[in-house]
Amino acid sequence: MSDLVNTRELTPGTHIVLVDGAVAEVVSNPLDGVWVVARYLSSPVDPSVVGQEEMIFAQDIAGVRAPG
Amino acid sequence: MTEAGYRTGLVDLAKGQISREIFVNDEIYVQEQERLFARAWLFVGHESQIPNPGDFFVSCMGEEGVILCRDRAGQIHVFLNSCRHRGMKVCRYDEGNTPVFTCPYHGWSYSTDGKLVGVPYFREAYHGALDRSQWGLVEVVQLCNYKGALWATWDPTAPSFHEYLGDFARYLDLSLDSWDGGDGGIEVLGGIQKWIIPCNWKFPAENFSGDSYHNISHRSVDLVGIGPSGSGRRDTRERELARRLQVSFYERGHQTGVYVLPSGQPIPLAYAHSPVVSEYFAHCEEQRRRRQGEWGRVIGSPGEVFPNIALHPRQPRTIAVWHPRGAHKTECWRWYFVDKAAPQQVKDFLRDYYIRYSGPAGLTEQDDMENWNYAHAASRGVIARRYPYSYEQGQGYERDNYEFDGLRLPGTVMDITEAKSSEHNLRNLYRRWAEFMEAESWDELATWRRGDQNHGIVRAAE
Numbered sequence: 263m264s265d266l267v268n269t270r271e272l273t274p275g276t277h278i279v280l281v282d283g284a285v286a287e288v289v290s291n292p293l294d295g296v297w298v299v300a301r302y303l304s305s306p307v308d309p310s311v312v313g314q315e316e317m318i319f320a321q322d323i324a325g326v327r328a329p330g
Numbered sequence: 331m332t333e334a335g336y337r338t339g340l341v342d343l344a345k346g347q348i349s350r351e352i353f354v355n356d357e358i359y360v361q362e363q364e365r366l367f368a369r370a371w372l373f374v375g376h377e378s379q380i381p382n383p384g385d386f387f388v389s390c391m392g393e394e395g396v397i398l399c400r401d402r403a404g405q406i407h408v409f410l411n412s413c414r415h416r417g418m419k420v421c422r423y424d425e426g427n428t429p430v431f432t433c434p435y436h437g438w439s440y441s442t443d444g445k446l447v448g449v450p451y452f453r454e455a456y457h458g459a460l461d462r463s464q465w466g467l468v469e470v471v472q473l474c475n476y477k478g479a480l481w482a483t484w485d486p487t488a489p490s491f492h493e494y495l496g497d498f499a500r501y502l503d504l505s506l507d508s509w510d511g512g513d514g515g516i517e518v519l520g521g522i523q524k525w526i527i528p529c530n531w532k533f534p535a536e537n538f539s540g541d542s543y544h545n546i547s548h549r550s551v552d553l554v555g556i557g558p559s560g561s562g563r564r565d566t567r568e569r570e571l572a573r574r575l576q577v578s579f580y581e582r583g584h585q586t587g588v589y590v591l592p593s594g595q596p597i598p599l600a601y602a603h604s605p606v607v608s609e610y611f612a613h614c615e616e617q618r619r620r621r622q623g624e625w626g627r628v629i630g631s632p633g634e635v636f637p638n639i640a641l642h643p644r645q646p647r648t649i650a651v652w653h654p655r656g657a658h659k660t661e662c663w664r665w666y667f668v669d670k671a672a673p674q675q676v677k678d679f680l681r682d683y684y685i686r687y688s689g690p691a692g693l694t695e696q697d698d699m700e701n702w703n704y705a706h707a708a709s710r711g712v713i714a715r716r717y718p719y720s721y722e723q724g725q726g727y728e729r730d731n732y733e734f735d736g737l738r739l740p741g742t743v744m745d746i747t748e749a750k751s752s753e754h755n756l757r758n759l760y761r762r763w764a765e766f767m768e769a770e771s772w773d774e775l776a777t778w779r780r781g782d783q784n785h786g787i788v789r790a791a792e
Binding site: 290294295 | 439
């Protein structure tokens with residue numbers, strides 16, 4: 263079974279883990295299957311992005327982090 | 331075929347003859363895309379199709395696919411529907427609402443104001459160096475919202491849309507104003523009908539410019555009686571009372587038919603199949619006459635905004651665009667309009683009548699398509715191409731400063747009340763077509779700025 267995340271199913275508030283280890287919270291979803299808008303909660307590679315909203319590319323999303 | 335000489339050879343206005351080559355020649359078709367469709371103002375849709383932020387409607391300008399959309403701030407845009415990265419369509423729906431247009435090929439994504447907002451691997455692959463501000467969607471250089479109708483051009487040197495129209499605006503208003511002449515506005519009724527026919531786009535463009543000679547083609551429809559009062563295909567009582575005119579704008583290439591009632595003559599009742607509809611239009615006509623005074627005596631008839639936008643102001647009220655799809659194919663799009671404030675019962679009645687009349691399933695348009703399609707097919711052969719079409723009707727009988735019963739009509743007028751028919755408006759379409767095909771710039775095309783009066787017209791002796 264594939265672990266690929268279907269970005270169309272990501273709703274606002276969902277926490278996603280990116281391939282570089284960053285964690286972000288989905289803010290909105292254009293439902294194009296390619297992008298979500300998310301706010302960085304943490305980023306081991308570049309801590310300066312924490313708090314920023316960015317468009318996140320589907321192939322940069324490694325998975326969904328369970329709440330809590 | 332020769333490169334030059336459209337006016338002196340292929341479009342011979344002095345003789346009233348036009349070569350079949352301009353309809354069937356593939357080289358001429360290619361030149362039309364650059365000379366006409368990349369320079370003229372074109373109709374892309376109506377604001378009622380995109381009322382909310384994020385709304386979009388995918389349209390066409392010549393062969394180019396475009397996106398008509400309203401951005402988050404409410405501003406209207408028209409973009410080329412093609413990703414700047416590899417050209418893929420960024421929108422493959424007919425209409426809808428979206429926060430972004432995302433290319434499915436490599437994932438470039440654009441906001442509804444056309445800005446490039448998403449570039450996959452922007453940091454990694456581009457090292458953050460791609461200047462995203464330079465790679466937004468290509469936008470038309472001029473856009474005009476004229477009474478809710480949206481028009482655009484790719485040419486920065488083209489005149490404003492108002493200048494492009496000139497006094498023809500008064501005739502276009504017959505299609506765009508609410509029926510009572512007030513500012514209540516009109517709206518698109520239902521979806522846009524789209525279909526493809528095997529003929530050159532100029533066949534329908536010519537037909538709607540004012541070819542009333544082909545009425546015989548619709549005799550079967552008239553016999554069936556699809557009209558809103560049960561006879562013929564339209565209500566025609568007012569036509570029997572009016573002067574029947576063809577109006578051309580030589581310097582701009584727009585033309586239309588109109589009917590002008592005598593002063594003081596009320597418009598007879600119409601839409602007898604429905605008392606509610608009949609009463610609604612009677613009330614509107616009364617209001618229109620009150621608001622517009624003598625101009626309220628003018629009743630619209632088919633016309634054409636150059637080059638490929640057909641007007642049908644009344645019964646049914648529609649605008650069609652003849653999108654070129656090669657020399658031998660046309661994609662027809664038809665918008666249907668009703669007064670925004672009309673009662674639902676009126677809108678429902680008109681919808682049924684409109685569908686009965688126009689579009690691929692409409693009985694009247696079926697007659698037309700049969701003519702265009704077979705005329706095109708029968709004009710393609712090497713022998714057929716040697717013989718020009720005749721456009722001689724009424725040559726020399728047109729009049730400037732035409733006046734009827736105290737009302738002066740803008741444009742050059744051919745009164746066909748007694749003559750029954752004329753090819754005055756058709757010649758005007760091809761006159762302008764030839765000018766566009768020959769002119770190198772809008773400096774040459776904007777002849778009205780120079781006060782040119784000679785457009786190759788041969789006048790009959792006064």
